[in-house]
Amino acid sequence: MRFLEIAKYLDFTIKVVTDNDGDVKALEKKYKNYINKNKKDNIEICYDENVYEGTLTLGKKKINLLTIIP
Numbered sequence: 001m002r003f004l005e006i007a008k009y010l011d012f013t014i015k016v017v018t019d020n021d022g023d024v025k026a027l028e029k030k031y032k033n034y035i036n037k038n039k040k041d042n043i044e045i046c047y048d049e050n051v052y053e054g055t056l057t058l059g060k061k062k063i064n065l066l067t068i069i070p
Contacts, residue, residue, distance in 0.1 A: 004034060007043055017046045024049055 007014040016034075020027045024047075028035060031045045 004043060008040055010042070012042065014043045015046060016044070020047050020051065022051050024051060
């Protein structure tokens with residue numbers, strides 16, 4: 001997160017693209033200083049507000065859809 005503190009003062013656009021890891025509230029808390037009412041002109045945090053769940057399996061082993069790692 002230190003890079004975002006530095007980026008506030010730089011004169012170029014920063015875009016952070018991140019996964020919500022199934023917890024949008026936690027992600028919004030983590031980036032609260034850079035989104036919504038605290039959004040900076042040169043910093044954009046990009047994430048999906050939807051949480052996708054499913055029952056994907058590989059054999060008998062469940063697959064975590066958030067990381068696609070069996």
